[in-house]
Amino acid sequence: QKEVEQNSGPLSVPEGAIASLNCTYSDRGSQSFFWYRQYSGKSPELIMFIYSNGDKEDGRFTAQLNKASQYVSLLIRDSQPSDSATYLCAVNTVGNKLVFGAGTILRVKS
Amino acid sequence: NAGVTQTPKFQVLKTGQSMTLQCAQDMNHNSMYWYRQDPGMGLRLIYYSASEGTTDKGEVPNGYNVSRLNKREFSLRLESAAPSQTSVYFCASSEGGQDGYTFGSGTRLTVV
Numbered sequence: 001q002k003e004v005e006q007n008s009g010p011l012s013v014p015e016g017a018i019a020s021l022n023c024t025y026s027d028r029g030s031q032s033f034f035w036y037r038q039y040s041g042k043s044p045e046l047i048m049f050i051y052s053n054g055d056k057e058d059g060r061f062t063a064q065l066n067k068a069s070q071y072v073s074l075l076i077r078d079s080q081p082s083d084s085a086t087y088l089c090a091v092n093t094v095g096n097k098l099v100f101g102a103g104t105i106l107r108v109k110s
Numbered sequence: 111n112a113g114v115t116q117t118p119k120f121q122v123l124k125t126g127q128s129m130t131l132q133c134a135q136d137m138n139h140n141s142m143y144w145y146r147q148d149p150g151m152g153l154r155l156i157y158y159s160a161s162e163g164t165t166d167k168g169e170v171p172n173g174y175n176v177s178r179l180n181k182r183e184f185s186l187r188l189e190s191a192a193p194s195q196t197s198v199y200f201c202a203s204s205e206g207g208q209d210g211y212t213f214g215s216g217t218r219l220t221v222v
Contacts, residue, residue: 034210036210042215043200088152088153090210096160097168098143098210100145
């Protein structure tokens with residue numbers, strides 16, 4: 001079992017819809033979680049950080065964490081074509097090392 | 111403010127050749143990392159350096175060596191390149207906490 005699992009997609013949503021991206025992790029001791037966005041041919045950029053159970057909102061982005069279920073999600077409201085990218089879930093492990101999922105490709109259709 | 115700078119951006123090597131990927135950060139971060147990214151595999155940690163003077167193996171260290179030259183610089187060396195090392199390599203730095211990692215722009219390496 002991979003440490004961090006994501007559906008590879010592609011996830012296709014129409015412009016203006018809510019995109020829901022999911023991630024599960026295996027290490028029950030993990031405490032902090034990140035979402036990165038990566039455009040094709042570019043490097044990952046941080047968009048969300050969460051460490052407490054529940055929701056964290058930042059603009060159109062909401063991260064949701066459920067440690068009991070070992071589940072992290074990212075919601076993107078009012079999706080725009082510019083949101084089309086690969087979204088990487090990352091889990092912090094011992095020694096401040098991030099373990100990444102393989103990423104979910106999101107396509108927003110105008 | 112350059113952040114994390116990687117060189118070169120592109121490289122083609124022949125099997126058996128050696129090369130060094132350079133990485134420098136200007137954010138005064140203690141920790142630096144080398145990852146490789148392959149289609150469908152995500153980012154996999156090769157080596158990391160928690161602080162100046164220390165280095166440790168990550169998930170996929172075979173075929174690589176690293177040097178933490180000083181606090182700013184962390185290099186990755188391929189002693190004898192193999193086609194399996196064809197990948198995109200990312201350097202990153204971090205001070206921990208909610209800021210996560212800052213990534214360099216990547217090196218696209220092809221071994222033929």
